[in-house]
Amino acid sequence: xxxxxxxxxxxxxxxxxxxxxxxxxxxxxxxxxxxxxxxxxxxxxxxxxxxxxxxxxxxxxxxxxxxxxxxxxxxxxxxxxxxxxxxxxxxxxxxxxxxxxxxxxxxxxxxxxxxxxxxxxxxxxxxxxxxxxxxxxxxxxxxxxxxxxxxxxxxxxxxxxxxxxxxxxxxxxxxxxxxxxxxxxxxxxxxxxxxxxxxxxxxxxxxxxxxxxxxxxxxxxxxxxxxxxxxxxxxxxxxxxxxxxxxxxxxxxxxxxxxxxxxxxxxxxxxxxxxxxxxxxxxxxxxxxxxxxxxxxxxxxxxxxxxxxxxxxxxxxxxxxxxxxxxxxxxxxxxxxxxxxxxxxxxxxxxxxxxxxxxxxxxxxxxxxxxxxxxxxxxxxxxxxxxxxxxxxxxxxxxxxxxxxxxxxxxxxxxxxxxxxxxxxxxxxxxxxxxxxxxxxxxxxxxxxxxxxxxxxxxxxxxxxxxxxxxxxxxxxxxxxxxxxxxxxxxxxxxxxxxxxxxxxxxxxxxxxxxxxxxxxxxxxxxxxxxxxxxxxxxxxxxxxxxxxxxxxxxxxxxxxxxxxxxxxxxxxxxxxxx
Amino acid sequence: xxxxxxxxxxxxxxxxxxxxxxxxxxxxxxxxxxxxxxxxxxxxxxxxxxxxxxxxxxxxxxxxxxxxxxxxxxxxxxxxxxxxxxxxxxxxxxxxxxxxxxxxxxxxxxxxxxxxxxxxxxxxxxxxxxxxxxxxxxxxxxxxxxxxxxxxxxxxxxxxxxxxxxxxxxxxxxxxxxxxxxxxxxxxxxxxxxxxxxxxxxxxxxxxxxxxxxxxxxxxxxxxxxxxxxxxxxxxxxxxxxxxxxxxxxxxxxxxxxxxxxxxxxxxxxxxxxxxxxxxxxxxxxxxxxxxxxxxxxxxxxxxxxxxxxxxxxxxxxxxxxxxxxxxxxxxxxxxxxxxx
Numbered sequence: 001x002x003x004x005x006x007x008x009x010x011x012x013x014x015x016x017x018x019x020x021x022x023x024x025x026x027x028x029x030x031x032x033x034x035x036x037x038x039x040x041x042x043x044x045x046x047x048x049x050x051x052x053x054x055x056x057x058x059x060x061x062x063x064x065x066x067x068x069x070x071x072x073x074x075x076x077x078x079x080x081x082x083x084x085x086x087x088x089x090x091x092x093x094x095x096x097x098x099x100x101x102x103x104x105x106x107x108x109x110x111x112x113x114x115x116x117x118x119x120x121x122x123x124x125x126x127x128x129x130x131x132x133x134x135x136x137x138x139x140x141x142x143x144x145x146x147x148x149x150x151x152x153x154x155x156x157x158x159x160x161x162x163x164x165x166x167x168x169x170x171x172x173x174x175x176x177x178x179x180x181x182x183x184x185x186x187x188x189x190x191x192x193x194x195x196x197x198x199x200x201x202x203x204x205x206x207x208x209x210x211x212x213x214x215x216x217x218x219x220x221x222x223x224x225x226x227x228x229x230x231x232x233x234x235x236x237x238x239x240x241x242x243x244x245x246x247x248x249x250x251x252x253x254x255x256x257x258x259x260x261x262x263x264x265x266x267x268x269x270x271x272x273x274x275x276x277x278x279x280x281x282x283x284x285x286x287x288x289x290x291x292x293x294x295x296x297x298x299x300x301x302x303x304x305x306x307x308x309x310x311x312x313x314x315x316x317x318x319x320x321x322x323x324x325x326x327x328x329x330x331x332x333x334x335x336x337x338x339x340x341x342x343x344x345x346x347x348x349x350x351x352x353x354x355x356x357x358x359x360x361x362x363x364x365x366x367x368x369x370x371x372x373x374x375x376x377x378x379x380x381x382x383x384x385x386x387x388x389x390x391x392x393x394x395x396x397x398x399x400x401x402x403x404x405x406x407x408x409x410x411x412x413x414x415x416x417x418x419x420x421x422x423x424x425x426x427x428x429x430x431x432x433x434x435x436x437x438x439x440x441x442x443x444x445x446x447x448x449x450x451x452x453x454x455x456x457x458x459x460x461x462x463x464x465x466x467x468x469x470x471x472x473x474x475x476x477x478x479x480x481x482x483x484x485x486x487x488x489x490x491x492x493x494x495x496x497x498x499x500x501x502x503x504x505x506x507x508x509x510x511x512x513x514x515x516x517x518x519x520x521x522x523x524x525x526x527x528x529x530x531x532x533x534x535x536x537x538x539x540x541x542x543x544x545x546x547x548x549x550x551x552x553x554x555x556x557x558x559x560x561x562x563x564x565x566x567x568x569x570x571x572x573x574x575x576x577x578x579x
Numbered sequence: 580x581x582x583x584x585x586x587x588x589x590x591x592x593x594x595x596x597x598x599x600x601x602x603x604x605x606x607x608x609x610x611x612x613x614x615x616x617x618x619x620x621x622x623x624x625x626x627x628x629x630x631x632x633x634x635x636x637x638x639x640x641x642x643x644x645x646x647x648x649x650x651x652x653x654x655x656x657x658x659x660x661x662x663x664x665x666x667x668x669x670x671x672x673x674x675x676x677x678x679x680x681x682x683x684x685x686x687x688x689x690x691x692x693x694x695x696x697x698x699x700x701x702x703x704x705x706x707x708x709x710x711x712x713x714x715x716x717x718x719x720x721x722x723x724x725x726x727x728x729x730x731x732x733x734x735x736x737x738x739x740x741x742x743x744x745x746x747x748x749x750x751x752x753x754x755x756x757x758x759x760x761x762x763x764x765x766x767x768x769x770x771x772x773x774x775x776x777x778x779x780x781x782x783x784x785x786x787x788x789x790x791x792x793x794x795x796x797x798x799x800x801x802x803x804x805x806x807x808x809x810x811x812x813x814x815x816x817x818x819x820x821x822x823x824x825x826x827x828x829x830x831x832x833x834x835x836x837x838x839x840x841x842x843x844x845x846x847x848x849x850x851x852x853x854x855x856x857x858x859x860x861x862x863x864x865x866x867x868x869x870x871x872x873x874x875x876x877x878x879x880x881x882x883x884x885x886x887x888x889x890x891x892x893x894x895x896x897x898x899x900x901x902x903x904x905x906x907x908x909x910x911x912x913x914x915x916x917x918x919x920x
Contacts, residue, residue, distance in 0.1 A: 046854065049703070054714065098717075109684060319714040320632070325703035328642055336855060339845040343838025350834060390854045391778055397842055398782060398862060401835030402789070408834065409793055412587075412827040419591050434800065441740055442792040448736065449729055449785035456725035464778045464858075468785070506584075 010485035017481040024375040042381035044389035049326030050104040055316035072309040121213025121310025124206035129262040134174035156207040161192035184272025197274040213310030215245025221300035235295035246287020256280035372474040395467035425491035446472040600818040603879035617763030630773035633715030652677040655693035745884040753877030779861025787869030812895040832870040
């Protein structure tokens with residue numbers, strides 16, 4: 001009856017587990033086939049080697065940095081690091097106010113400075129424009145042929161800013177060359193400079209610095225609206241300047257508006273690269289400008305974000321920096337794995353010693369947990385760039401013990417039930433009913449701990465918390481979908497059902513006497529001094545307290561038991577008399 | 580195996596019983612002494628041996644070294660910055676660690692080059708590590724926040740699951756003791772407190788509580804039908820639960836310690852100071868303390884918390900009275916003074 005049912009349920013659970021593992025395997029296979037994953041976990045810096053810097057933001061004004069500002073800062077650091085030619089750098093925020101930059105190798109001094117520096121945003125007027133590529137050599141003017149400036153420049157748009165050197169640089173600069181996209185944070189403030197606009201593929205000579213980024217009060221993006229308030233279905237970026245900036249911006253627009261192209265344009269530079277070079281179409285008196293152009297929502301949002309970041313007075317302080325050589329990381333990984341294998345072997349030996357053949361169930365369960373964890377780590381590496389650190393590996397090794405405990409709790413419960421006189425198969429089911437509660441409740445403690453740690457902690461702790469939580473979940477899956485179903489199936493085999501000495505569940509060793517009394521009632525295995533007493537009213541109170549702490553299912557079970565108890569009291573009474 | 584099984588049977592049936600709950604006074608005194616001794620030794624040592632992460636400074640590790648003479652490392656630093664004090668230690672076979680006060684970027688690069696030349700190793704054998712002075716404080720603060728959040732959540736969770744705040748309180752108070760003692764032992768032995776060690780302490784929180792929950796769940800089961808059990812006092816029921824789960828407690832701590840021990844052995848023996856050693860060391864100590872504390876601290880504490888409940892007091896008194904009369908009936912032929920009760 002029930003056992004047939006339980007067997008088919010056990011088979012179904014195992015089938016589901018197989019489906020999960022195969023399913024995850026297939027996803028991994030797709031990852032490998034599409035070259036998105038190599039089937040191995042991504043390794044964190046301490047195993048792979050490289051440099052990790054933990055930065056904390058600092059504002060010149062001392063005010064707190066908002067989460068939004070942090071995200072902008074991270075975005076900009078990312079662009080800077082990418083722009084400096086370092087590949088595969090990873091930049092993340094951790095906690096409320098830390099930015100973690102990880103990159104292979106050792107960064108040079110310039111990259112380090114860039115990472116820490118505050119935003120460098122400048123507004124400069126356009127003096128002249130030219131082709132994106134370098135002027136072909138035969139068309140270039142010789143240095144001696146370039147005219148010297150005739151007079152000292154009068155304003156930011158005066159062509160007299162263009163010196164011989166600047167013009168020569170202008171004709172030689174090839175914006176398509178990779179080095180052109182590098183970050184330049186050393187542009188002289190009172191000289192003309194050459195800059196590239198990668199979006200419109202134009203090369204400019206720009207006048208001196210006129211407005212710096214800290215004069216921007218705010219920036220956002222939205223739909224343009226006509227004077228009548230109707231949306232014009234065109235994305236624009238709005239800038240609002242602070243008073244000093246507004247005054248300067250009024251001067252610039254007064255000067256530029258109406259000039260011939262490209263001299264009616266001004267350029268907005270971030271870290272020496274042009275992010276936008278709009279033409280001035282009207283004199284802006286109140287410091288509230290609108291940049292329109294070929295924006296879609298994304299590009300408008302990006303420009304607004306860059307402008308906003310440009311206004312941030314944030315620089316970064318290096319809180320900690322770690323450089324690890326690749327060979328040392330590999331060493332650590334290797335020995336970490338060796339430690340894990342030794343630990344696993346020791347646990348296996350001990351389990352065989354204590355549970356004999358059942359030790360095999362434990363070992364298989366741990367291996368399946370290992371497979372699930374491995375798959376999860378590889379897939380998370382693929383989807384969320386999760387990287388396994390040494391602390392994470394330690395977490396996994398430690399979890400071998402925690403996982404084994406689930407089986408220990410379960411097996412000890414089965415033994416308890418056999419001590420109560422149940423045959424192996426019934427003991428498996430009764431024991432499971434009780435053990436699964438304990439296992440689930442206690443595993444939830446671990447999961448809770450890892451969730452809290454993951455959200456609060458910084459750095460290494462996160463990797464550890466993550467694997468701890470992951471293995472706890474994998475453990476629950478294995479206990480429910482593998483260990484128990486397998487035990488149910490094993491209970492049907494002669495080897496276990498007959499209590500073979502090697503099965504680990506030898507009834508004779510568990511002090512089992514046939515206590516089955518028929519009529520579906522199993523007398524509890526109790527020591528001699530059994531006393532039955534009439535219920536006292538005074539005990540009701542603590543009894544009620546106990547009742548309050550029961551779940552509904554428990555209360556029903558208790559009621560059923562009480563009903564049985566009253567019907568069987570008569571069986572027991574004769575036994576009392578001779579004690 | 581057979582002896583272990585018999586032992587387990589007797590524990591389960593209550594034939595054999597270790598008095599974890601009844602002798603709580605003894606255990607608590609021992610626990611207090613241990614804590615005071617550990618704390619005292621730590622204080623005598625001048626507090627905790629904080630790692631560079633908490634002090635701030637620069638650290639270099641040179642591996643695959645043939646001549647591990649510390650003076651080479653110290654000279655490598657003083658050649659660049661004469662005024663800075665450097666300590667070089669041979670932390671593991673073929674590995675030298677040099678710690679100094681904070682160095683600038685240029686100085687760091689130069690020292691690294693000097694170390695590489697001085698010890699005659701390849702460039703990638705030298706790693707450097709810099710920690711700002713406020714980093715440790717920031718990390719500790721986050722940990723503390725995490726600890727408090729975790730304790731509050733877990734206290735609520737246990738109170739809801741066990742349907743009594745007393746179990747929750749006993750578990751948490753015991754947990755604090757576990758952490759305090761583990762930290763105390765750490766300080767007393769003079770192990771270096773590093774972030775991985777802190778990770779270990781945090782794991783102990785989780786492990787120790789996990790262990791307690793397993794035992795408490797058995798206590799809950801044993802004490803849920805108080806009205807039907809007329810033979811054991813509340814203390815005895817709690818104690819029976821602890822004894823019944825004793826085999827499991829011991830097995831679990833052995834199985835927990837085996838892998839941790841193997842990391843510790845490899846981490847300390849082969850790799851020297853580092854993440855693996857520091858994590859496994861704190862967990863190793865914590866698993867033992869956590870398991871023992873569940874038996875000797877948390878379970879008795881729970882019984883103690885409920886001892887003064889009116890209903891339980893009456894019930895226990897009745898059971899003891901009846902037991903006394905049964906004994907006197909049984910044994911009146913043997914001893915007369917047993918009937919005094």
